Amino acid sequence: MNVSFFFEVLIGGLLAGVMYSLVALGFVLIYKASGVFNFAQGAMVFLAALTFVSLLERGVNFWLALGVTLAVMVVLGMAIERVVLRPLVNQPPITLFMATIGLTFVLEGLSQAVWGSQPHGLELGIADVPMQWLADSTGMFISQFDLIASGVAAVLVAALALFFQYTRVGRALRAVADDHQAALAVGIPLKNIWAIVWAVAGFVALVAGMLWGARNGVQYALTFIALKALPVLILGGFESILGAIVGGLIIGASEKLAEVYLGPMVGGGIESWFAYVIALLFLLVRPQGLFGEKIIDRV
Amino acid sequence: MSREARIGETVLSVEKVSLSFGGVKALQDVSFDVREHEVRAIIGPNGAGKSSMLNVINGVYHPQQGTIRLRANGAWKEFSDMDSHEAAALGIARTFQNIALFKGMTVLDNIMTGRNLKMRASFLEQAIWIGRARREELKHRRAVEEIIDFMEIQHIRKTPVGRLPYGLQKRVELARALAAEPRLLLLDEPMAGMNMEEKQDMCRFVLDVNDQYGTTIVLIEHDMGVVMDISDRVVVLDYGRKIGDGTPEEIRGNQAVIDAYLGVAH
Amino acid sequence: MLYREAGQFKSTYAADQQIFPIRQDRIAVTLLLLVAFIGVPLFANEYWLSAILVPFLIFALAALGLNILTGYAGQLSLGTAAFMAVGAFMAYNFVLRMPWLGVIPSFILAGLCASAVGIVFGLPSLRIKGFYLAVATLACQFFVLWAIQRIGWFTNNSSTGVITAQTIEILGHTFDTPQSKYLLTLGIVAVLALLAKNLMRSETGRAFMAVRDMDVAASVIGIPMMKTKLLAFAISSFYCGVAGAMYAYTYLGTVEPEAFTLDLSFRILFMIIIGGVGSILGSFLGAAFITLLPIFLNVFFGALSHTFGLDISHAIVSNIELMIFGGLIIFFLIVEPHGLARLWQIAKEKLRLWPFPH
Ligand SMILES: Nc1ncnc2c1ncn2[C@@H]1O[C@H](COP(=O)(O)OP(=O)(O)OP(=O)(O)O)[C@@H](O)[C@H]1O
Ligand SMILES: [Mg+2]
Numbered sequence: 001m002n003v004s005f006f007f008e009v010l011i012g013g014l015l016a017g018v019m020y021s022l023v024a025l026g027f028v029l030i031y032k033a034s035g036v037f038n039f040a041q042g043a044m045v046f047l048a049a050l051t052f053v054s055l056l057e058r059g060v061n062f063w064l065a066l067g068v069t070l071a072v073m074v075v076l077g078m079a080i081e082r083v084v085l086r087p088l089v090n091q092p093p094i095t096l097f098m099a100t101i102g103l104t105f106v107l108e109g110l111s112q113a114v115w116g117s118q119p120h121g122l123e124l125g126i127a128d129v130p131m132q133w134l135a136d137s138t139g140m141f142i143s144q145f146d147l148i149a150s151g152v153a154a155v156l157v158a159a160l161a162l163f164f165q166y167t168r169v170g171r172a173l174r175a176v177a178d179d180h181q182a183a184l185a186v187g188i189p190l191k192n193i194w195a196i197v198w199a200v201a202g203f204v205a206l207v208a209g210m211l212w213g214a215r216n217g218v219q220y221a222l223t224f225i226a227l228k229a230l231p232v233l234i235l236g237g238f239e240s241i242l243g244a245i246v247g248g249l250i251i252g253a254s255e256k257l258a259e260v261y262l263g264p265m266v267g268g269g270i271e272s273w274f275a276y277v278i279a280l281l282f283l284l285v286r287p288q289g290l291f292g293e294k295i296i297d298r299v
Numbered sequence: 300m301s302r303e304a305r306i307g308e309t310v311l312s313v314e315k316v317s318l319s320f321g322g323v324k325a326l327q328d329v330s331f332d333v334r335e336h337e338v339r340a341i342i343g344p345n346g347a348g349k350s351s352m353l354n355v356i357n358g359v360y361h362p363q364q365g366t367i368r369l370r371a372n373g374a375w376k377e378f379s380d381m382d383s384h385e386a387a388a389l390g391i392a393r394t395f396q397n398i399a400l401f402k403g404m405t406v407l408d409n410i411m412t413g414r415n416l417k418m419r420a421s422f423l424e425q426a427i428w429i430g431r432a433r434r435e436e437l438k439h440r441r442a443v444e445e446i447i448d449f450m451e452i453q454h455i456r457k458t459p460v461g462r463l464p465y466g467l468q469k470r471v472e473l474a475r476a477l478a479a480e481p482r483l484l485l486l487d488e489p490m491a492g493m494n495m496e497e498k499q500d501m502c503r504f505v506l507d508v509n510d511q512y513g514t515t516i517v518l519i520e521h522d523m524g525v526v527m528d529i530s531d532r533v534v535v536l537d538y539g540r541k542i543g544d545g546t547p548e549e550i551r552g553n554q555a556v557i558d559a560y561l562g563v564a565h
Numbered sequence: 566m567l568y569r570e571a572g573q574f575k576s577t578y579a580a581d582q583q584i585f586p587i588r589q590d591r592i593a594v595t596l597l598l599l600v601a602f603i604g605v606p607l608f609a610n611e612y613w614l615s616a617i618l619v620p621f622l623i624f625a626l627a628a629l630g631l632n633i634l635t636g637y638a639g640q641l642s643l644g645t646a647a648f649m650a651v652g653a654f655m656a657y658n659f660v661l662r663m664p665w666l667g668v669i670p671s672f673i674l675a676g677l678c679a680s681a682v683g684i685v686f687g688l689p690s691l692r693i694k695g696f697y698l699a700v701a702t703l704a705c706q707f708f709v710l711w712a713i714q715r716i717g718w719f720t721n722n723s724s725t726g727v728i729t730a731q732t733i734e735i736l737g738h739t740f741d742t743p744q745s746k747y748l749l750t751l752g753i754v755a756v757l758a759l760l761a762k763n764l765m766r767s768e769t770g771r772a773f774m775a776v777r778d779m780d781v782a783a784s785v786i787g788i789p790m791m792k793t794k795l796l797a798f799a800i801s802s803f804y805c806g807v808a809g810a811m812y813a814y815t816y817l818g819t820v821e822p823e824a825f826t827l828d829l830s831f832r833i834l835f836m837i838i839i840g841g842v843g844s845i846l847g848s849f850l851g852a853a854f855i856t857l858l859p860i861f862l863n864v865f866f867g868a869l870s871h872t873f874g875l876d877i878s879h880a881i882v883s884n885i886e887l888m889i890f891g892g893l894i895i896f897f898l899i900v901e902p903h904g905l906a907r908l909w910q911i912a913k914e915k916l917r918l919w920p921f922p923h
Contacts, residue, residue: 037696087899094641097696098838099898101831105891113884227827230700267715276704280689283701287692296320299350299359299395299781357785387787399782401775403843411768412775416787418768422796425767426760428584436767440578479786 008140009260010253015142017252018150018157019211023229024236024244025157026204031238033173033197034085035093039100042226043107044202046218048073049209053122053218054115066206073202078195085194108223119219124210149211156207160200161241169196231279237289246290251275306531307335309370310515311356311483316365318351318539325351326362327539333483338509338516340530342523342550344559347536349519350396353485356517357391358383371482387416392481394472396488396519402461406471409460410446413478414439443478450474450504466497473504477512484508486518490525498522502529527551535559584762601751606744614743615816617856622747622754623811625852628836629761629845630804635834636843637765638797639777640690640698644705645833648802649809650825651679651709654719656810657728661721668733672753672810679806680799682709687798691791694780706827713822720822727821730814746815753811757804762845764800773797774843835890839897841906850905855890862886 023045030038051072055065084103088096126148130141164170176193209218212225232251236243258274288294311333318326325348333339341349354360356367358381367378371389378385392413401409417439420432447453450470455463460471469489476484489505490498506529508514520526526533527547535543535550537559543550550556585591609618631645655678659671666674686705690698713719713726720726733740733749740749764770772793775783784790813820832855840851862882870877901907 084895084899091898091902094695094699095898095902097641097699098834099895101834102891102894102898105831105887105894107891109884109887109889109891113881113888117880117884227703230703234697234700269711269715272711273704273707276701276707280701280704283689283693283697293321296360297781299354299397299399359781359785383781383784384787384789387785393785395782399779399785401778401782403778404771404774408771408774412771412783412788413786415768415772420768422764422769422800425769426764428763428767432767436582437578440582444578475786 004139007138008142009256011140011142012146013253013256014249015146015150015252016256017249018153019208019248020229020232020252021157021245021248022153022204022208022211023225024232024248025160025241026201026208027229027233028236028238028241028244029160029197029201029204033176034081034194036085036096036100037093037238038103038201039097039226040080040103040107041201041205041229042223043104043111044073044076044205045209045212045225046220046222047076047107047111047209048202048206049122049213049218049222050111050115050120052206052210053120053213056122057120069206070203073206074199077198077202081191081194081198086191104223108220112220117220119217120213122210122213122218124214126214128215145215149215152207152211156204157241157245160204164241169193173197228275231275234279235282235290237292240289240291243289243291251278254278305513306337309333310335311370311517312368313352313356314366314368316352316355316362316367318348318355318360318362324539325360326355326536329365329536329539329541331534331541331544333515333517334531335515336509336513337531338505338518338529340526340533341517341519341536342521342526342533343536343542346538348539349536350487351539352536353393353487353517353519355381357381357386357393357485369483387479390479390482391485392476392479392483393485394469394476394487394489396491398465398468398472400460400468400472400475403459405457405459406452406463406474407443407447407456409471410443410475410478411439413475414442416479446474446477449477449507466493469493469501470504473501473508477508480512481514483515483517486516488519488521490520490522498525505529582766584759584766598755601755602748606748609747611743614747617860619743619747619750619816621852621856622750623808623816624833624836624856625849626754626757626811627805627808627833628840628848628852629758630801630808631833632837632843632845632848633761633765633773633804634797634801636837636841636847637770637777638773638794638801640687640794640797641696642702642801643699643827643830643834644686644702644709645805646825646827646829647706647709648679648683648805649812649829650713650822651682651802652676652806652809653813653820653825654713654728654822655679655806657730657813658719658721660731668735668814672807672814675810676803676806679802679809683798683802683805684795687795690794690798703827706830710822710825725821726823727819728813729819730817733814740815750811750815753807757807758845758849761804765845769796777843835894837904838894839904841904842902844904844906846909847904847906850909854905858889859886862889 023041026041026044027038030036030041048069052065052069055068056062060068080103084099085096088099126145128143128145131144131147135141164173172193173196208225209222212222216222228251229248232244232247235250236245236247255271255275255278259268259271262274263270283289309332312330313332314330316326316329317324329348329352341352343349351360355362361380365379367381369376369378369389369391376389401412404412418435420435424430424432447456450473452467452470452474455467455471460468463471473486473489486505490501493501502525505516505518509516518530530547532545533543533547533550534541535553535556542559543553543556545553580586583591585594605618606614627645627649630648631642635641652672652675656671656675659666659674660668663671682705686702689701693701720728733746735749738745740746765773772783772788775786775788776790776793776797780790783793809825812824817824836851836855837848838851839854840849841847862885866877866882866885869875897904
């Protein structure tokens with residue numbers, strides 16, 4: 001086996017994994033704050049990317065387009081909180097989950113009704129070419145775009161982790177995640193927190209949408225990115241930011257390795273399910289996920 | 300026949316059971332026994348480990364140490380770790396501290412599920428609704444209606460349990476446990492949150508079950524009056540340890556128990 | 566005074582345990598069946614039969630299957646379409662490779678294959694619950710579709726992956742007209758619905774609901790968790806599998822793996838949310854609703870653009886359709902989580918009291 005090729009695949013997988021982590025992070029934020037498994041995260045990524053690229057194509061300045069899209073996502077997040085989640089408060093989690101499936105359809109329909117359904121290219125000015133110096137010195141072909149994109153994602157993930165660790169809002173959020181009732185009792189305004197979190201999730205969706213969109217084009221298939229993030233969540237647990245990061249790396253790397261080394265044996269195309277199977281096998285061993293604690297139901 | 304005279308030999312013995320959750324030691328080295336036909340109470344302050352004890356006996360929680368010995372059909376069986384399905388098959392039924400009824404089902408269906416272990420028809424027979432499946436359904440319906448009469452809940456048999464008031468739900472839960480015709484009945488605070496009248500009704504039901512069906516009962520209760528009235532012997536737990544065991548009179552005079560309840564420092 | 570339970574005293578438990586204890590319900594169901602079996606084939610035109618009624622019945626059957634698993638046993642699944650795909654492609658292979666079997670046994674075997682797949686992918690339900698399980702069922706959705714696309718055996722090495730269902734022949738009778746296909750579909754769906762109704766009102770159904778409502782209590786009263794959950798997966802996938810087989814044989818005729826994507830799974834999930842989770846009637850109501858809604862919308866927007874001279878493109882309509890579907894789901898979850906079946910029940914209770922509201 002060619003060692004430098006192996007590392008090339010591994011690193012490519014890890015870089016893709018960082019991007020999965022980014023999408024997974026959107027899920028974790030909302031789950032931590034409001035206990036909702038937001039299936040619509042993928043639709044939000046799509047909506048953000050499509051809005052941004054459509055504004056650009058209409059000649060809007062890059063930064064202005066970014067600002068407008070961000071504003072749209074924030075307003076959208078708050079609207080979702082108000083219209084969908086608030087009336088469903090205290091319902092079983094599975095009901096909320098199904099509501100977000102409904103939301104997925106609304107958002108997908110809405111984005112395409114407004115902006116049309118044709119695919120767009122998104123140019124961020126970073127070429128998707130292998131880095132020559134690395135190829136020269138080690139023989140590994142690592143895409144410059146992948147490296148920069150995962151760098152951006154990593155910075156964002158780190159910034160969010162710090163934000164939740166050290167700011168007032170972040171601490172309030174963690175209090176809410178631990179115990180809604182107690183948080184209410186000590187006067188943390190839950191509704192504001194939820195609105196903030198949905199807005200932050202909208203922002204994460206925008207960044208994820210831009211990076212993924214620049215890589216694969218802005219099109220309906222972008223919504224499937226969210227499906228890629230789900231095994232990451234099973235692996236890492238829905239409530240752990242660290243879990244999302246480590247889970248993303250594991251899934252990204254093992255998926256790429258399997259695609260390259262296992263794929264040809266079974267006719268390829270295994271990336272549609274391989275991550276799920278890894279996550280499932282893992283669950284059979286550790287149902288509580290990577291970092292979750294084992295919980296015994298109280299009766 | 301006086302109540303004392305009916306009490307038979309030991310049918311359940313819990314030996315040196317210890318259970319912990321992470322750092323929390325819910326039970327430490329607890330041993331006690333239960334005799335046939337008796338009403339055995341478990342008391343103790345909040346968090347003492349009473350519910351955990353019942354959960355260990357019928358296999359909901361799995362203790363790290365200790366054994367549970369159970370006499371079934373004349374022979375002793377020993378478990379280091381009971382399985383709840385097996386416990387049910389051995390004739391243990393129970394109610395829960397926080398009502399654990401099947402909320403979406405009617406009272407009748409809830410109680411019918413209590414008899415699931417007695418049904419033999421396969422799912423195919425049930426789907427076609429012939430022969431054995433149909434006969435069984437009728438036979439068990441009759442048995443369940445007897446329990447419904449006994450518990451005086453005829454008027455609500457077709458009501459979804461989620462719509463019933465708390466006191467009635469507690470009664471339905473007892474009815475569901477009785478439907479299994481258990482030999483050992485574990486009741487976790489059957490009278491908690493009830494008013495005087497409801498409590499008296501419930502006491503009557505518990506004693507009637509004990510008298511009429513000869514069911515052995517282990518019961519957790521906070522109301523000392525009730526405990527003194529209806530139990531034959533009492534176990535006292537505090538911080539996961541057994542601090543007293545004896546007749547209600549003996550317990551009443553036990554200094555350790557009095558201290559535990561008055562919150563004397565350890 | 567039309568719809569009354571009063572006066573119909575049941576003197577035996579047997580009478581109380583009939584499939585429809587209220588006489589008016591029995592009459593209504595009988596009438597409905599008569600209309601469906603005799604009236605409809607006589608009077609409905611070809612479009613109604615093959616483009617509306619047949620898919621409606623098939624979706625109702627798939628929704629019923631999902632409802633058994635999700636509505637009754639409480640295990641959310643997003644893999645319905647995969648089970649249908651197993652049914653469709655296995656039925657094709659049974660008919661192709663063992664023609665002597667006959668179509669109905671092939672459908673049954675196909676359903677059993679779907680059951681087997683259901684059991685395998687139901688195994689995680691023994692360790693995980695709720696949306697963790699839902700995500701796990703996605704694994705089934707993607708894996709099964711991939712397998713059917715990649716493994717040539719399933720499609721008899723058709724280069725495009727498309728299979729063409731053989732003509733249906735049962736006991737020398739050929740089912741090739743819209744009427745006969747409709748009747749075959751109706752017959753199968755009616756029988757399976759009856760079996761499901763019986764099953765759900767006996768011990769198995771109660772065990773399913775017990776596991777759904779409170780699994781700890783269920784196992785404490787002796788309901789075996791593993792057997793019950795896996796049985797729910799098996800029965801549910803059987804229904805979905807048979808529905809898939811009919812999807813290929815009595816509805817589409819030619820079918821490709823791509824017909825069974827995640828979107829179809831969602832569509833069927835929507836049927837039970839709108840129709841009524843945990844209700845057999847609800848499966849039918851939901852299927853009718855979701856089948857008719859796009860037709861209704863098309864007509865509506867057609868009329869709209871015609872009257873106002875607007876040019877509403879097909880793409881816009883289909884996007885609006887998506888939004889309406891999604892919006893309705895949210896609406897029903899918020900306003901009536903038990904769906905149309907519950908509304909129907911409330912209407913009946915009102916009718917029972919009418920004209921004296923006390
Ligand atoms: N499933 C569980 N997971 C974690 N800790 C538990 C669990 N069940 C019980 N405990 C802990 O074990 C200890 C004993 O609890 P248990 O419920 O047995 O007390 P109890 O005597 O029944 O109290 P109460 O009178 O309040 O019902 C408590 O500290 C409780 O927090
Ligand atoms: Mg307790």
